[in-house]
Amino acid sequence: MTVSEARPDRFAFPAAAGLRDLETGEQIHAAAVKFGYGSSSVTVAYTLVNLCGKCGRIGGARNVFDRITERDQVSWNSYIAALCRIEIWEQALEAFRAMQMEDMESPSSFTLVSVSLAYSNLGVIHGFRLGKQLHGYSLRMGDQKTFTNNALMAMYAKLGRIDDSRAVFESSLDRDIVSWNTMISSFSQSDRFSEALDFFRLMVLEGVEIDSVTIASVLPACSHLERLDFGKEIHAYVLRNNGLIENSFMGSALVDMYCNCRDVESGRRVFDRISGRRIELWNAMISKVAGLLPNTTTMASVMPACVQCEAFSSKESIHGYAVKLGFEENRNIIDTMVTGNILSGCHSNALVLLHEIQRVENNKTRRKNHDNEDENGGFYKPNSITLMTFLPGCAALAALSKGKEIHAYTIRNALASDVTVGSALVDMYAKSGCLNLSRRVFDEMPNRNAITWNALIMAYGMHGKRGGSFRSFRTIQKDGSRN
Numbered sequence: 001m002t003v004s005e006a007r008p009d010r011f012a013f014p015a016a017a018g019l020r021d022l023e024t025g026e027q028i029h030a031a032a033v034k035f036g037y038g039s040s041s042v043t044v045a046y047t048l049v050n051l052c053g054k055c056g057r058i059g060g061a062r063n064v065f066d067r068i069t070e071r072d073q074v075s076w077n078s079y080i081a082a083l084c085r086i087e088i089w090e091q092a093l094e095a096f097r098a099m100q101m102e103d104m105e106s107p108s109s110f111t112l113v114s115v116s117l118a119y120s121n122l123g124v125i126h127g128f129r130l131g132k133q134l135h136g137y138s139l140r141m142g143d144q145k146t147f148t149n150n151a152l153m154a155m156y157a158k159l160g161r162i163d164d165s166r167a168v169f170e171s172s173l174d175r176d177i178v179s180w181n182t183m184i185s186s187f188s189q190s191d192r193f194s195e196a197l198d199f200f201r202l203m204v205l206e207g208v209e210i211d212s213v214t215i216a217s218v219l220p221a222c223s224h225l226e227r228l229d230f231g232k233e234i235h236a237y238v239l240r241n242n243g244l245i246e247n248s249f250m251g252s253a254l255v256d257m258y259c260n261c262r263d264v265e266s267g268r269r270v271f272d273r274i275s276g277r278r279i280e281l282w283n284a285m286i287s288k289v290a291g292l293l294p295n296t297t298t299m300a301s302v303m304p305a306c307v308q309c310e311a312f313s314s315k316e317s318i319h320g321y322a323v324k325l326g327f328e329e330n331r332n333i334i335d336t337m338v339t340g341n342i343l344s345g346c347h348s349n350a351l352v353l354l355h356e357i358q359r360v361e362n363n364k365t366r367r368k369n370h371d372n373e374d375e376n377g378g379f380y381k382p383n384s385i386t387l388m389t390f391l392p393g394c395a396a397l398a399a400l401s402k403g404k405e406i407h408a409y410t411i412r413n414a415l416a417s418d419v420t421v422g423s424a425l426v427d428m429y430a431k432s433g434c435l436n437l438s439r440r441v442f443d444e445m446p447n448r449n450a451i452t453w454n455a456l457i458m459a460y461g462m463h464g465k466r467g468g469s470f471r472s473f474r475t476i477q478k479d480g481s482r483n
Contacts, residue, residue: 049061049064049065049075049079049082058082058083058086058088061082062079065078065079071102073105073108073111076095076099076111077108077110077111079095080095080099080111080114080115081110081114083095084114084118087121089118089121089122092115092118093115093118093119096111096114096115096118099111106141109143109147109148112134112138112143112152113147113148113151115134116131116134116151116152116155117151117154117155119131119134119155119159120154120155120158120159121158124159124160127159128159128161131155131156131159134152134155135152138152144172144174146172146174146175146176146178146179147178149168149169149171149172149179150178150179150182152165152168153168153169153179153183153186156168157185157189157190160190162186162187162190162192165182165183165186166183169183175208176208177208177209177210180199180203180208180214181211181217183199184196184199184200184203184214184218185213185217187221188217188218188220188221191224193220193221193224193225194221194225196217196218196221197218197221197222197225197227200214200218200221210237212249212250215238215250215253216249218234219231219234219253219254219256219257220253220257222234222257222261223253223256223257223260223261224260226260226261226262228257228258228261228263231257231258231261235270238254251270251277251281252281252283254267254270255267255270255281267285271285283321296327296330296333299325299327299330299333319337334353337353341353387410387415387424391403391406391421391425391427391428400429400432400433400434403425403428403429403432406425407441410425416444417445417447419445419447419449419451419452420451422442422445422448422452423449423451423452425438425441426438426441426442426452426455426456426459427455427458427459429441429459430455430458430462430463431462435459435460435463435465438455438456438459439459442455442456453472456472457469457472460472
């Protein structure tokens with residue numbers, strides 16, 4: 001359409017609601033504004049809110065939402081769902097309260113689903129109290145829709161109230177596979193393995209079709225109860241349904257089940273027959289066959305190799321496995337994960353790790369024997385290499401406030417004079433739109449090298465200050481030493 005220079009109408013933009021590509025999403029957003037549909041068309045506004053939310057651009061979603069002159073239930077639902085999608089729970093609940101203050105119809109089932117998800121992430125006491133109120137509201141409104149009850153079940157389960165989740169399940173008139181999977185996984189994750197198997201039997205007797213989520217949830221129960229006979233029956237079902245065995249999580253669960261039931265040979269056969277093995281499957285097989293788990297030295301040796309190859313696309317799995325083994329506070333592992341996220345363009349994840357480092361450092365000060373623990377690699381204090389790695393992430397996200405926090409940290413810990421840190425600060429401030437701060441950092445550096453000068457020249461260039469770039473270049477030529 002755009003190539004043929006045809007003007008899109010307001011019905012063309014909703015087709016882009018399912019996109020999750022940030023660059024394409026920004027282009028569509030710009031096109032909608034250009035053609036005057038950003039606020040004049042309610043349908044396009046809903047689409048843009050959804051699109052920005054799915055791409056993680058909550059600022060864009062908020063801007064579009066604020067421009068909607070006549071908000072209805074659909075616009076509020078879209079905005080609240082966008083906030084929940086990127087896990088900004090408090091803002092989602094603030095939007096829900098603001099929605100209730102406006103004169104409009106009662107919250108719909110879609111509203112309740114988003115709000116229940118937010119409540120489940122508020123903590124056990126506060127979340128449970130608000131969740132019960134939400135549940136009571138749904139009962140008063142007569143909302144017995146299946147997806148509403150599924151959301152309430154998941155909320156109670158995440159808050160550790162398995163019996164309340166079961167009560168919702170038993171009161172549901174229309175249960176689907178999500179309802180059954182929610183209960184089975186909740187029982188398994190709460191170590192109530194016998195009840196997980198009982199529910200699985202009931203699910204089969206009622207003729208509900210089993211999927212990969214069901215099996216991946218019930219196999220841990222077979223594993224912990226050492227019910228090899230039951231596990232083999234499930235494996236046979238998987239083999240009769242060829243599409244299931246290719247699921248990586250399914251393969252990991254089967255390997256784990258067989259090995260826990262002391263049938264390592266069967267676990268190895270399952271492993272050998274799976275193509276496209278992911279890291280979860282390798283971890284399950286290695287740990288069970290060897291009878292050992294990797295230590296910090298093993299993980300710190302393997303992870304740098306992952307960073308430099310395509311395998312690091314599974315970085316969440318690698319990081320999760322390290323956390324599961326209790327290595328989340330190890331110096332080398334945190335460094336590697338930070339570097340991997342930066343190289344992969346996942347700057348937001350790198351900043352999340354920075355918050356984790358700060359938490360660990362705060363915990364360190366509370367330990368009596370902290371003086372010896374840093375030598376053992378147990379606790380972490382960011383050094384110049386760490387900060388030099390983080391600062392490009394701040395620049396890429398335009399996270400100026402976080403960059404300033406890092407700058408303040410370097411001053412407090414006498415790291416600002418480090419030439420690599422100083423160069424990274426010059427670059428960060430320039431890319432965040434603060435040329436004056438970039439120049440000030442440069443002027444205060446006691447030592448400079450070619451990288452520092454290049455950062456300053458590029459700073460002037462990206463801000464359109466050609467004169468500053470030429471003056472800096474001539475200064476380099478004149479000084480010779482570049483210091």
